[in-house]
Amino acid sequence: MTRVLIAGGATGIGAAAALAFLEQGAEVTVCDLNAEGLSALEDKARDLPGRIATKVLDLSLMSSPAEAVAFAVAQQGGIDCLFVNAGLLLSADLADWSEEMWQRSIAVNLSLPMFLTQAALPYLKASENASVIFTSSTGALRGHAGMPGYHATKSGVLGLVRALADELGPEDIRVNALLPGWVDTPFNDTFWDHQSDPAEARRKIDAGIPMRRHGTAAELAGTVLYLASDAARYVSGTQLVVDGGYTAV
Numbered sequence: 649m650t651r652v653l654i655a656g657g658a659t660g661i662g663a664a665a666a667l668a669f670l671e672q673g674a675e676v677t678v679c680d681l682n683a684e685g686l687s688a689l690e691d692k693a694r695d696l697p698g699r700i701a702t703k704v705l706d707l708s709l710m711s712s713p714a715e716a717v718a719f720a721v722a723q724q725g726g727i728d729c730l731f732v733n734a735g736l737l738l739s740a741d742l743a744d745w746s747e748e749m750w751q752r753s754i755a756v757n758l759s760l761p762m763f764l765t766q767a768a769l770p771y772l773k774a775s776e777n778a779s780v781i782f783t784s785s786t787g788a789l790r791g792h793a794g795m796p797g798y799h800a801t802k803s804g805v806l807g808l809v810r811a812l813a814d815e816l817g818p819e820d821i822r823v824n825a826l827l828p829g830w831v832d833t834p835f836n837d838t839f840w841d842h843q844s845d846p847a848e849a850r851r852k853i854d855a856g857i858p859m860r861r862h863g864t865a866a867e868l869a870g871t872v873l874y875l876a877s878d879a880a881r882y883v884s885g886t887q888l889v890v891d892g893g894y895t896a897v
């Protein structure tokens with residue numbers, strides 16, 4: 649049975665992945681700072697075959713990786729899949745960016761995947777099919793005004809994937825990045841707020857996506873399950889774009 653730790657999964661892609669793992673009978677631990685979202689997720693999970701445990705945790709704190717891993721291991725005895733999915737999108741004109749905004753972006757988007765993997769390492773080494781998945785973004789391949797912290801850190805995640813895939817490959821631990829395109833979740837609210845005409849901005853973005861729409865969180869979950877599965881036993885150090893064709897054109 650797959651034992652999963654999801655960092656950032658009260659809503660959106662992380663929650664959809666948690667439900668998809670639970671449908672397969674997995675043991676899933678979800679850490680997130682959104683207490684209300686976590687209890688709604690537990691409600692949705694009630695009739696599914698797997699088992700869920702949740703913990704309210706601010707994953708921007710340097711103490712959180714050790715806490716998340718200790719909690720997951722106490723619940724499920726180990727970790728086969730580490731899905732580091734929490735993200736922070738801050739938008740402001742360059743002149744208004746503070747050091748605090750910049751450091752917060754780095755803490756959630758870049759330090760968390762690094763130090764959570766470090767904390768989980770003994771358990772990943774003990775797993776029969778260890779898979780580490782970081783949620784990057786097609787924002788690692790493109791850029792938008794007002795979001796330097798997001799684009800810089802999500803690009804940094806791709807370098808982190810390559811370095812960790814090289815270091816952990818000999819231990820049979822696979823490390824990969826998921827790059828979602830535009831997905832309908834609360835996540836992009838700060839982006840829309842930064843646009844002078846949010847509805848028009850969204851219409852233009854959708855018009856530029858070959859599939860002409862945003863994706864749903866559930867449409868991202870399958871790729872997470874794939875990367876954690878036996879089917880992906882030889883997939884490591886790579887980036888999987890799931891974006892309806894957005895970055896192909």
Ligand SMILES: NC(=O)c1ccc[n+]([C@@H]2O[C@H](COP(=O)([O-])OP(=O)(O)OC[C@H]3O[C@@H](n4cnc5c(N)ncnc54)[C@H](O)[C@@H]3O)[C@@H](O)[C@H]2O)c1
Nearest residue numbers: 656658659660661681706707708734735785830831833835
């Ligand atoms: N939605 C999109 O269009 C899109 C596109 C590309 C990449 N992504 C990435 O997907 C990931 C998931 O985002 P989503 O779209 O599902 O949005 P979401 O807002 O629904 O999910 C993000 C989750 O991370 C949690 N989180 C954020 N900061 C946290 C912290 N400090 N401590 C604990 N939990 C924290 C939130 O509470 C939330 O549950 C993010 O890394 C995001 O960068 C999203």
